[in-house]
Amino acid sequence: MGTLTPGATYIYERVGSTVYSRESGKLERKVIGQYIDPFAENLTLDYELETVWKDIIKESRTNPALQQAIDRVKILYHLSKDNGKE
Secondary structure (H helix, E strand, C coil): CCCCCCCCCCEEECCCCCEEEEECCCCCCEEEEEEECHHHHHHHHHHHHHHHHHHHHHHHCCCHHHHHHHHHHHHHHCCCCCHCCC
């Protein structure tokens, strides 16, 4: 079980992504968790994914093997989208 003091009032603080708790009137605080903003994480993942695909498409203009692979991906995408994920 936790180490809460019965009847104590706790204050919760966040510094960056770290969440702390401390008893009211005391300076010592304990790490109780991390805050992860799901929206910011999705933005980062989407940005990284879009950047990679942008670079792949740019490179494919001068790389025939890469262009063929992209064409196969496009075909698979359209077949999956039109006929379900088989």
